[in-house]
Amino acid sequence: MNAIQVFEFGGPEVLVHCTDVPVPQPNDNQVLIRVKAAGVNPIDTAIRQGKMYVKELPYIPGKDAAGIIEKVGRNVQSFKEGDHVYTARSMTDSTYAQFMVAEEKSCWHLPTNYSMADGAAIGIPYFTAYRVLFHKLGAKAGQTILIHGASGAVGIAAIQLAKAHGLTIFGTAGSKKGLELIKNLGVSHTFNHRQEGYVDEIKTAASKLENGIELIFEMLANINLQTDIELIAHKGKIGIIGCRDFTQIDPRLMILKEITIMGITGRKSTDAEISEAAEVIDKGIKDGWLKPVIYKTFPLALASEAHREIIETTSAQGKIVLTVE
Ligand SMILES: NC(=O)c1ccc[n+]([C@@H]2O[C@H](COP(=O)([O-])OP(=O)(O)OC[C@H]3O[C@@H](n4cnc5c(N)ncnc54)[C@H](OP(=O)(O)O)[C@@H]3O)[C@@H](O)[C@H]2O)c1
Structure with a gap:
């Protein structure tokens, strides 16, 4: 072959x-x-x-x-x-x-x-996104999540799953086309992670939320982790799946806000977790919201x-x- x-x-x-x-x-x-x-x-x-x-x-x-x-x-x-x-x-x-x-x-x-x-x-995108959102971050309807890197394969899977489960979604992309795409998929607040000042824009939008940004789904922690710690709400959770280098953070903010930072890999999913995710994915395919x-x-x-x-x-x-x- x-x-x-x-x-x-x-x-x-x-x-x-x-x-x-x-x-x-x-x-x-x-x-x-x-x-x-x-x-x-x-x-x-x-x-x-x-x-x-x-x-x-x-x-x-x-x-x-x-x-x-x-x-x-x-x-x-x-x-x-x-x-x-x-x-x-x-x-x-x-x-x-x-x-x-x-x-x-x-x-x-x-x-x-x-x-x-x-x-x-x-396969990899939807099972990973499901694990991060529901098995690790414990995402619930009514919460606000920032998907930091929403325009890629996992980001789009996360948008569709989060939207179907009633979350409000902030999302970032690095191009005009990527921003248009994630907006069309249901991201209510879009930001360009390659544009100077975008973090301040997120802070301004988050200040209007009752509970702030409760969850962050992070694709590139070596660039964004300190920013995420600044953006996340008190007692918020940050789930990291991607990182390409070392980074520096200020743990004092973590203490003050009592936040949780998790490194997550799809490889550690149990058979039961995979079966649960597969059922939701199957339902999403049948109902048409997963594409x-x-x-x-x-x-x-x-x-x-x-x-x-x-x-x-x-x-x-x-x-x-x-x-x-
Ligand atoms: N832990 C696990 O089990 C697991 C599983 C799957 C994937 N991953 C990791 O998760 C990451 C995403 O995977 P993927 O398949 O979605 O990759 P992908 O399709 O290549 O997407 C990469 C995403 O990262 C974004 N990005 C680039 N620079 C960024 C920045 N400075 N801040 C925030 N986002 C930025 C890209 O946006 P633009 O191109 O629009 O700039 C794009 O949305 C990768 O690092 C991958 O290795 C981990």
Whole structure:
């Protein structure tokens, strides 16, 4: 089969498009998926560099995908050949390929009115956003949340989930198009995190809220954590999922406000938490309020371009996806 393989850690150029990779075979509890689209996530670039979750070489990258069931293991109950599915969080991952295996519990049905690119955009972003909002921040209807980095894949998932659960949303983006997009998705107060003075604008808008900004969903803590500590309300909670360097903060404000700062990873979700999130995601798909936004697609062979784009873009507008023939 065709697949992207990494033989040495390094820049985007180490993503090699190979045409002679053996098709993996599912065990009794797994399915074989003919991948039609694979999600590109920022973590894929850190793994490729050998900086996080170091893999044994060579490996096939990728964590989420959508496709068609090609074969099912003997114990698999929920799927049959030909079903459209999306997958994430499988022990086997390796989604940048024509075929992949996944455990039954890591696959969910994808309705046929959702494209394969849509399916590939659900896995990591929506399960992560659900975990942050409900399992960690304890988000409730009527609260106000700041999504600091709302224009990317996880940010958009967080907007849709928070809106469907009755929160008021402040959101930031770094471009005019990103700001338009998040406003159209239901963010009531939008701010440009690349524009000088935007933090003061948030403070002014927050001062008009009865309870201030009670929750913050942070995508880039090395840049924003001290600002978040200044913006959050008394007893507020900050959930961090992204950080690219060290940072300095003033813990005195944390003490004065009795705030909570949490580092969060989707990897620590339990099976029960995943099942709960999957039910809400399924309901969102059926009710129509959950719809991924695709920013750009690249053919599988151009995975290296997709990796450059996801790190270098200054105007995210949803998820980056690889299409697989
Ligand atoms: N912990 C976990 O389990 C987990 C899971 C998934 C993702 N993540 C991490 O979460 C982050 C977001 O993931 P993603 O898939 O949404 O990535 P993405 O699609 O590339 O989006 C990145 C987001 O960060 C925004 N951003 C850029 N500069 C910013 C700044 N100074 N302040 C605030 N936001 C800024 C971007 O906005 P503009 O482009 O509009 O400027 C965009 O909205 C990444 O760091 C990723 O590694 C963690």
